[in-house]
Amino acid sequence: MAYIKKYTKKDGSKAYMFKAYLGIDPLTGKERHTTRRGFRTISEAKTAISRLELEVKEDGLPTSQRKIMTFQELYVLWFEQYKTTIKESSAFSQRSNIQLHILPKFGKLKLDKISTAYCQKQVNNWFKTVKNYHNLIGLTRRILNYGKALKQISSNPMDNVIIPKRKDKTTNKINPNNFYDKQQLQTFMKTLEEHASFQMYVVFRVLAFTGIRKGELSALKWSDIDFKTHTLSIKRTVAFDQNGKLYCQTPKTKNSNRLLSLDKETVEILKKWQNKQRKEMFKKGINIDKEDNLVFHNNNGGFIQNSIFGFLNRFTTKYNLPPITPHGFRHTHASLLFESGATVKEVQERLGHENVKTTLDVYTHVTKSAREKTANKFAEYVSF
Structure with missing residues (x-):
């Protein structure tokens, strides 16, 4: 919508101007108008209006009529x-x-x-x-x-x-030393059993013997463990929300939803921990038979994820053990799986990788023991 008006310039000559409505600015919600002068005839003014309307329709408000944001x-x-x-x-x-x-x-x-x-x-x-x-x-x-x-x-x-x-390209790969070989893991677990709380012993037993992510472990509920079939269901993970607080969400990828088999010894350790936790909760007036409690929790009853980091760093330093991160136990599980003869596909499915490339890229580092066996396998095969 626009109107044209005739006016007199300073030199006394006649000219035409128009004032046009451009529309609502989508950023401010306010009406936008423009005024333009100096047209010699009404026809020139009408042509300018038509051109302006077309520009607004195709490109939005002219820059001169719009506040440029930072x-x-x-x-x-x-x-x-x-x-x-x-x-x-x-x-x-x-x-x-x-x-x-x-x-x-x-x-x-x-x-x-x-x-x-x-x-x-x-x-x-x-x-x-x-x-x-x-x-x-x-x-x-x-x-x-x-x-x-x-x-x-x-x-x-x-x-x-x-x-x-x-x-x-190796600069983007994981630390090749962030995992334990079989002997190192055995030493770590034995030291843990002797000097740490039983919950922490179970935490690292599960991490090392299942290869699940620390977020997946932190989100585990007792209903996710089937003691009859010796299986563990991964249905959720713990992550940070937009305010930096921990909460449960769906797993990292579609393949992260998975059913894992548990070895007999890990099942027995989890049963023992459940009974111990049941007694501790009962003293606090909580019955875990009726409530779907977390398998692991911090001193306040919340997610254990943040507690694992600090504990592991202090523990390995105190007992002079090789440094490792919580995620390193996922590397450990993968390396020992490869060493035990598991296929790439089996490792991929157990770890919940979305594609096999991730498994190959991240876990091509096998233990020193496995590398030594490679040469021996070749020599035994050729037999001379």
Whole structure:
């Protein structure tokens, strides 16, 4: 909607102007109007109005009529939509990455002032300082694409950056020493049995003999264990929500939902722990026969996940044991499975990897004992 008006210029000549309604700004919710002057005829003014209406229809409000946001402002709008498409734990992790690495470099900049050259500079810096730099590049590109969708910018400056590649691919692989061989595991478990609480002994027995993730272990309930069939069901995992608090969510991938067989000794140890826990809970007025309690819990009755880290570090240091992380027991289980003769497919299914490539990439490091056996197997086979 627009109207044309004739007016007199300072030099006394006649000209035409128009005032046009452009629509509602989707960002502010306010009406937008524009006034343009200097047309010699009504026909020129009408032509300009038609051209303007077409531009608004195709490209949105003209830049001069729109407030250009900062990257920080755009990020806030984008993240509100993005977090609905991923799990809470992923939202927590990605928001942390953005706040730690991206916003300090881009946050205060106006979107139309962000150039490809500037983006390239940050990409090069991330390449040198951040292990998962590809993730930061992808997040920045997504945010700027949202700005393009909102007509804040006409093109995405991240689209033309050159992405560096690491020459040494081993830098992204796991620590090859973050697992125990058979003898080290035996020593660790014996020391644990003698000097730690029974719950911690059971925790690491389950981690080492099933290969489940620490989050999956923390979310285990007694209803997940079938003592008759000697099986363990993985149905959920513990993760951080957007506020940094632990909660239960669906497992990491579709393949993470799985049914695991348990060895007889681990079953007996779990039974013993259940009876011990039942007595402890009974003293507190809680009957675990009626309530679906967690198999493991911290001193406050909550998830044990965070307690495992600190305990393991203190314990290995105190008793001069090789350092290892909780995830290292997953590596240990995989390595010993390979050493015992399990196939790649069997290891993949037991660990809940979505594809076999993950199993091959992450667990190609086998124990020293297995590597030594390789040469012996060959010599025995050729027999000369």
